[in-house]
Amino acid sequence: MSDVVLLVVTGLGLGALYFLAASGLSLIYGLMGVLNFAHGAFMVAGAYAGWLTMSGLPASWGVGLRMAVAIAVAVAVGALIGFVVEVVLIRPLYRRHIQQVLVTVGLSLAAVAAVQGIWGSDAHPLEKPRWLASTTDLAGAQVPNDRFLFIAAAVLLFSALLALLHFTRLGLVIRAGVENRTMVEALGINVQRTFSVVFAIGGAAAGLAGLLGGVYANSVSPLQGGAMLIYAFIVVVIGGMGSLTGTAVAAVAVGLVQQLANYYAASGVGDLSVVLLLAVVLLVRPASMQGAH
């Protein structure tokens, strides 16, 4: 029993990380039709910004405080990079989707290489406050506390995005744009301005995902972003591009499947099951690729 509890919570924790990474991707593709391969680079940027903050701040501040600041920095850096990338690289290629995707591909290769060049290819250990590194007893299972942090972050992000989408004008334009971008423009609304904001939001979430991914792995490395990106893509596709709730549900499903299969079958089987899940979903419901085109 305690095994199941542990697996479920860790699965949810993993799903939470995937949601953080995938939510931005989903919005970006749903609204803009851009498959953002640079999302992995946003994650690496957040992770490294957080790591540098933690090592840069004076040790007298204490690990917990430094981590809190690092999280804020990761979010801010992610948002900034997302915004700049959209304005400088994506916007000029308006509606040329293939070229936009290619640009993000090039950017992802260059960004990861730049990080490798400056800080090396090896992983850098990330400090954790003691309470985060320890466990809590939950129905007999020793659950690592960082999982709770991930879940809390994901829930917070989900609520914030939901509120944005349903209670603000920006959210209204985004929801309409995801359904039918051309019609939004044909109503006289400049959808392009929302693009930068959406990219910034996506970047912020990705930056957070990157740093928390580092907390999960106890280190930051240049290839972490890419590894998580693939699962993020899978989550977005399973959940339906542009659908926030869909992404959330898919993230939970993927996290749980991966965790449970890896434990009960064999290490690695979980990863493969996720791929299988994707194939099954796509064959049964190809319409999950709806979104702006």
Added chain:
Amino acid sequence: MTTTTHERTGTPPTPILEVDDLHVRYGGSHILQGVSFAVPATGVTALLGRNGVGKTTTLKAILGLAPRTGGVALDGDDITRWSVTRTVREGVGYVPEDREVFGGLTVDENLRLVGGDVGADAPVVAELFPDLVNRRAQKAGTLSGGQQQMVALARVLLRDNRLLLVDEPTKGLAPKLVTEVADVLARVAETAPILLVEQNLPVVRRIADTVVVLDAGQVVHRGPAEELMADPDLTRELLGVSMRREARQ
């Protein structure tokens, strides 16, 4: 029918829209092959023609939604370089074929998209579309075809329009709804000129002042609506339809 400025002051009114040698080519087809016509500054101008002749494409080309060459002037200003968004903001309202309301948004949200702070509580909605006020919280995707058409019409009216482009608003609607939509359009035409694509000829006879007929990508007839509607042979020749005895006036 509205009285023209000409009759009152004796000066010829400038058309609200002038289309000059409009060509549209895509997917390898040459859909519009030099369309030229003018839309008077008042009243309803009906754009007629058989299926597939390019009526919807003409409206899209005017707005900028289809790749075009040629001249388009709004009240004398050349708008060929304007973006779709700018054109709409400058007062060209568009009600597309198949309505294209946002199904996942409520009626109120669909309206607020254009109206900003005002949605279903706008005066024009209460006046012309009382049914929508009651349905303000209903998701637009669950509305009937007729109700969706009302949403599509209402939302463009939340902006000040100099010209309305309306594409087959009565398509697929029951006769009673067709009359309702025609009534609304007639009332709207009192405040803004309408370029109306319509296949339903009784509606055209009822509310149109001028007609422009397209065939094979070009304009083949223009003139007062009365004339065309009174001539069954000409109607049959141009539109391939015979004007049956009217069910309604």
Added chain:
Amino acid sequence: MTRHLKAFPALALLLLLAYLPYLPVELPGVLPGRLNGPGAMQLLALCLTMAGIALSYDVVFGRTGLLSFGHALFVAAGSYLVAIGMSSLELPLPVAALLALAVTTVLALVVGGIALRVGGIAFAMVTLAFAQAASIIVLRNPGNVTGGEEGRSLNRDLMPEVLLGVTNAPYRYWLALAFVAAAWLAVSWLSRTRAGHAMAAVRENEARAAVLGFDVYRAKLIAVVVAAFLGGLGGIVHAVVLGGSNPHLTTAEFTLSLLVMVVLGGAGSRWGAVLGGFLYTYADSRLVGLSGSTLLESLPGAVGNVLSQPLFVLGTFFVIVVYFAPTGLTGLGHRVLRRERVE
């Protein structure tokens, strides 16, 4: 007749390239050592192999318009299956190669059959997922068959003598050259068949292709399978040239680099794919060597370090190309030629 005339430049180049191992020329800075020395021959062999693999990717991306992120899967399959065939099954090279090709083709039918059920971006995602699955399998090293992170070397006992050893680098070079030539011929032939026309039509406008009577699904599947076959063949040659299978072939980075190669050279063009593949591989290999150069050492630490990363230079260059020359180098070339002819 004109068809044969058009083939003249390619044929001439092929003959020139075939002759290279006889030239003891030195090209300092461009190639390590003599042109027909093992270092240069090895590098050129690798570049030619990648040129051929890029050409195979062009069949699916450039000619049919399918954004596939799974092509690396088939290249890796060819490479690993031949290594496994020789080491675990003790098959001689030709037999192992045939087996690898057969399995790769079947794999393509399965993956393509599933992935092509959806279009556009969904297709891209499914192919990416399959490639990722392969990467996972390879790295987990089930039954010690794939060698995990270190890869799997080819069984030297079963390799033909002529392909082994440092001094036999020219023979591996000729093998790579033969591969590119074969791939070139295959692609040329394909573009003239009904299937090839269908692929081009699908790339132009899929809806219209269907209206014109082409079986869109079949055209796409043929493209995927042919590309996979040629890619798998490239994987086999790659394994021979390098002496073993390399997990790098399963990474997302490799998949993306194929895309970069084709776009850089010019998608949809044989010359484009070959040039893109060749130049990218060359740059990737040589830029690493630059990190020791004095030019870079004179730059401040971080900047120098970043510029010495080949993928940084290539990625940035790629972004620039996509922006200013989306038709790639061959597209630029055509523009220049056209201007010259007009003047």
